[in-house]
Amino acid sequence: MSNQEMYDVTIIGAGPVGLFTAFYAGMRSMSVKLIDSLPEVGGQLSALYPEKYIYDVAGFPKVKAQELVDVLTEQANQFSPTICLNESVENVVKLEDGTFQLTTNEKSHYSRTVIITAGAGAFQPRELKVDNAEKYRNKCLHYFIKDLNQFKDRRVLVCGGGDSAVDWALSLEPIAKEVTLIHRRNKFRAHEHSVELLKKSSVNVRTPYEVGEIIGNDDAIEQILVKEVRGEDTFLLDVDDLVVNFGFVTSLGPLKNWGLEIDKNSIVVNSKMETNIPGIYAAGDVCTYEGKVKLIATGFGEAPIAVSQAKTVVDPDAKLFAGHSTSLFASPTK
Amino acid sequence: MAIYTMVNQDTCISCGACGASAPDLFDYNEEGLSYFIGDNNLGNTPIDEDLIDDLEDAIDGCPTDSIKMSKEAFNGDPSKADSVTV
Numbered sequence: 210m211s212n213q214e215m216y217d218v219t220i221i222g223a224g225p226v227g228l229f230t231a232f233y234a235g236m237r238s239m240s241v242k243l244i245d246s247l248p249e250v251g252g253q254l255s256a257l258y259p260e261k262y263i264y265d266v267a268g269f270p271k272v273k274a275q276e277l278v279d280v281l282t283e284q285a286n287q288f289s290p291t292i293c294l295n296e297s298v299e300n301v302v303k304l305e306d307g308t309f310q311l312t313t314n315e316k317s318h319y320s321r322t323v324i325i326t327a328g329a330g331a332f333q334p335r336e337l338k339v340d341n342a343e344k345y346r347n348k349c350l351h352y353f354i355k356d357l358n359q360f361k362d363r364r365v366l367v368c369g370g371g372d373s374a375v376d377w378a379l380s381l382e383p384i385a386k387e388v389t390l391i392h393r394r395n396k397f398r399a400h401e402h403s404v405e406l407l408k409k410s411s412v413n414v415r416t417p418y419e420v421g422e423i424i425g426n427d428d429a430i431e432q433i434l435v436k437e438v439r440g441e442d443t444f445l446l447d448v449d450d451l452v453v454n455f456g457f458v459t460s461l462g463p464l465k466n467w468g469l470e471i472d473k474n475s476i477v478v479n480s481k482m483e484t485n486i487p488g489i490y491a492a493g494d495v496c497t498y499e500g501k502v503k504l505i506a507t508g509f510g511e512a513p514i515a516v517s518q519a520k521t522v523v524d525p526d527a528k529l530f531a532g533h534s535t536s537l538f539a540s541p542t543k
Numbered sequence: 544m545a546i547y548t549m550v551n552q553d554t555c556i557s558c559g560a561c562g563a564s565a566p567d568l569f570d571y572n573e574e575g576l577s578y579f580i581g582d583n584n585l586g587n588t589p590i591d592e593d594l595i596d597d598l599e600d601a602i603d604g605c606p607t608d609s610i611k612m613s614k615e616a617f618n619g620d621p622s623k624a625d626s627v628t629v
Contacts, residue, residue, distance in 0.1 A: 253558055257558055257560055257604075257606065258558075258559070258560070258563070261563070328556075329556035329558065329606070329607070330556075332606065370603070371603070371604065394596070394599060396596050398564060398600040398603070398604070455603070456603060456604055456606065457606045458606050458607070458608070459556065459606045459607060460607065473553075474553075474554075474556075494556075494557075502575070503557055503575055
């Protein structure tokens, strides 16, 4: 499937810097598309530490990571960017007319300029390493939960020891028919408070156990063989759905093959945030230059530089600096 | 059994997950990369037994599998990690 619509700028990565880039490009009256590999915006902040406080974002004495993502999303959405989630950009090619074709695992996108705000690369859930797991993925093996109600009256096995696993087990408890939580070790690394709630709940907690085998037909899981870690004990559990929360893995992956100059896993840019490929810019943790400091705060500064440069490529008559937001919002055609 | 650890700084993305799970074992260096506090990331100093749980949490949570664990000293070479994983 191909979407031929040409955007002024396509932003790869919807973490904090990608979201702010989308806002700033929208404010500069550019048509904006934002692509991310995860099912939600927010990048590392939402995937790795949504509940952690961040203390070095200008204007916020302290802010929880997810709350920062929420306000950045609200800010970006003022200009209604097109947001494509669950898509990993696999290749970027410059076409003869100077525009770009971005190919994802889903389709092709077309853009006059590209800004890469991919942070540490495309995040993916750490997968369950059991032979036939892939067969059940997105059917009854879930790495993400979008709608709790799909588990109504189902028998659910949750795997993992972090906050996500414990929180999902607790959220599923009143909805599912029965919930079992297994973890490879006896100690959970989730918040103490969540673990206390877990102990008081009806969730059947078994440690130190892991999934040994998935037993089922082509469409549905019927049973899970659960086995003791470093032990001999096994038991069979009747299960309709398997929820796996083993955290996330990331790597720059295909980005390294797009012809960009890379230094120590980062894209080399100049003071204009230009990469070695004209029309492609980078901002945030994914880029590097002399003196680079990898902070959200720095990325927020780099985003308007990249956008302003991209704007002059899309519209050669546009000013690099069109003025302050106080006046831009009053006359948004600049 | 002595357990050793170090961080593969070639793959570390400075996300801070290890320092949050195991603050007595890992911290950031001047470049913002994580390192094993015990001996400046050489991986030659066995960790305290009561920190093994924290280490396993850090290994579980690292999105780039950069936290290494071994029964033998690393001598600064993260590729020496053996199969002593969680």
